[in-house]
Amino acid sequence: MNIFEIKHATKVFNQVEVLKDISLTVSEGEVVSIIGPSGSGKTTLLRLATFLERMDGGTFSYMGEPAIVEKDGGYSYVSKHKIKQLQRYFGLAFQNYNLFPHFTVMKNITDAPIKVLKRNKEEVYEEAKALIKKMGLEGKEDAYPSQLSGGQCQRVAIARALAMKPKILFFDEPTSALDPEITQEVLKVIRELAAEKMTMVIVTHEMFFAKDVSDRIVFMDKGVIVDQGTPEELFNSENERTRAFLGQYYNM
Amino acid sequence: MSMQLILTKLLLGMGVSVQLFVLTLVFSLPLGLVFSFGRMSKNPIISNITKVYISIMRGTPLMLQLFVIYFGPYYWFGFTTSTGYRFVAAAIGFVMNYAAYFAEIYRGGIESIDKGNYEAAQVLGYTKVQTFFRIIFPQVIKRILPSITNEVITLIKDTSLAFVIGVSEMFTVAKAITSATKSVGAYVIAAIFYFVFNFIVAFIMGKLENKMGYFERESAE
Numbered sequence: 001m002n003i004f005e006i007k008h009a010t011k012v013f014n015q016v017e018v019l020k021d022i023s024l025t026v027s028e029g030e031v032v033s034i035i036g037p038s039g040s041g042k043t044t045l046l047r048l049a050t051f052l053e054r055m056d057g058g059t060f061s062y063m064g065e066p067a068i069v070e071k072d073g074g075y076s077y078v079s080k081h082k083i084k085q086l087q088r089y090f091g092l093a094f095q096n097y098n099l100f101p102h103f104t105v106m107k108n109i110t111d112a113p114i115k116v117l118k119r120n121k122e123e124v125y126e127e128a129k130a131l132i133k134k135m136g137l138e139g140k141e142d143a144y145p146s147q148l149s150g151g152q153c154q155r156v157a158i159a160r161a162l163a164m165k166p167k168i169l170f171f172d173e174p175t176s177a178l179d180p181e182i183t184q185e186v187l188k189v190i191r192e193l194a195a196e197k198m199t200m201v202i203v204t205h206e207m208f209f210a211k212d213v214s215d216r217i218v219f220m221d222k223g224v225i226v227d228q229g230t231p232e233e234l235f236n237s238e239n240e241r242t243r244a245f246l247g248q249y250y251n252m
Numbered sequence: 253m254s255m256q257l258i259l260t261k262l263l264l265g266m267g268v269s270v271q272l273f274v275l276t277l278v279f280s281l282p283l284g285l286v287f288s289f290g291r292m293s294k295n296p297i298i299s300n301i302t303k304v305y306i307s308i309m310r311g312t313p314l315m316l317q318l319f320v321i322y323f324g325p326y327y328w329f330g331f332t333t334s335t336g337y338r339f340v341a342a343a344i345g346f347v348m349n350y351a352a353y354f355a356e357i358y359r360g361g362i363e364s365i366d367k368g369n370y371e372a373a374q375v376l377g378y379t380k381v382q383t384f385f386r387i388i389f390p391q392v393i394k395r396i397l398p399s400i401t402n403e404v405i406t407l408i409k410d411t412s413l414a415f416v417i418g419v420s421e422m423f424t425v426a427k428a429i430t431s432a433t434k435s436v437g438a439y440v441i442a443a444i445f446y447f448v449f450n451f452i453v454a455f456i457m458g459k460l461e462n463k464m465g466y467f468e469r470e471s472a473e
Contacts, residue, residue: 052371084377092375098368102390102467112376115386144467164376 001028002064003168003199004049004090009058011044018044020223022058026168029197033210036220037245042203045220046172049201050092051083062089063167091161095173097153099145105132105156106141109163117164124163131159135189151182155189169193171202187213207249211235219245253433262438265425266445268339269411272421276346276407283347284354291359302355309352315416318345322417342414350407357399361392394464401457408450422446
């Protein structure tokens with residue numbers, strides 16, 4: 001089953017076409033990494049998929065439910081109400097975590113399930129405790145984000161996203177603000193999620209991690225998908241641009 | 253005039269000052285938030301009207317504003333007002349003036365909050381109202397509290413301006429006593445009262461600032 005599907009997506013910023021005709025399908029349990037140089041449009045793609053930016057062309061859907069429908073000969077977004085429903089299908093871990101600084105770890109994780117999904121408080125707390133344990137954050141329940149390391153913040157952010165029980169989790173360069181050692185603790189958590197068959201789309205610069213964790217790697221450059229395939233396929237690609245990009249990492 | 257009588261009169265005056273102070277805060281703090289929304293509105297008509305309003309309120313003397321509000325009804329519409337209107341006029345003037353200042357403080361605070369907070373809230377499905385009151389506003393309060401404290405302290409002293417339209421607040425009373433007793437003693441006592449009032453308010457605001465700092469205090473580890 002396709003959890004997420006985007007077709008012919010285009011996005012223009014100040015007359016610059018940052019995304020040109022991108023199509024991507026993510027099926028259940030699949031882990032897709034998106035790699036590519038800065039400015040290739042990777043982050044923009046995630047921002048379109050998460051309604052943080054509006055698409056200029058193309059369509060996308062979650063669980064077969066469209067976010068953009070044909071209307072009067074053109075395409076337009078579905079109603080605000082419908083978008084709210086679609087938002088429940090995905091979660092997003094930001095590059096800068098974007099935790100709420102005035103909430104404790106526990107409240108960061110539990111507030112949205114309680115206030116947005118109107119779920120039972122005790123139940124949400126029980127689940128949050130399990131998530132905190134899974135993320136290796138025991139003892140940090142009452143800490144504020146300012147008291148945590150970057151790696152801990154990112155794990156709280158992942159827990160916060162997971163607490164909403166999304167069908168798919170997007171990661172926008174989750175480790176690019178972290179030092180190599182701390183990067184590993186975040187990658188470990190993502191790896192565990194992959195082992196549990198969580199559907200994920202990860203924008204990353206960690207090539208070896210992408211190779212290791214992904215079912216499929218998508219290589220983007222200048223707003224188009226240049227190449228994609230299994231990690232083996234991509235790392236042995238005949239495509240010149242792919243080879244040139246990955247070559248920089250091999251030569252390190 | 254006995255000392256006791258002077259003190260009693262001054263305390264009564266102070267009661268009026270405190271009433272004016274409390275009323276001003278109770279109405280101007282929320283009203284300022286409404287004005288700040290108006291100022292930040294995407295609708296150019298609303299934002300420009302608010303901008304002009306704030307500009308006038310901050311650009312003309314409060315004393316003049318009090319005169320306009322007090323004498324306006326008579327000179328513009330021929331209404332004769334009762335003496336009770338004095339206090340009402342003063343309260344309206346203070347609320348309108350302070351709301352303008354608070355609006356700009358709120359706006360500065362709201363605009364300083366990281367955009368990422370709005371994006372995270374949106375992705376998690378919070379409504380706009382929830383996002384503002386649960387996520388943004390508590391952080392704004394924390395940031396603007398020192399500026400609010402400043403205004404609150406200024407307000408205590410500004411209440412003496414109600415003297416110009418004959419409100420019998422503490423300064424008006426002190427002046428009357430001074431004329432009657434031909435001694436500046438009442439002024440000295442009034443000064444002490446203002447100072448103590450300020451001291452208490454500054455103390456409370458300091459405590460509040462401390463309390464609000466909870467989420468930005470680094471841990472010991």
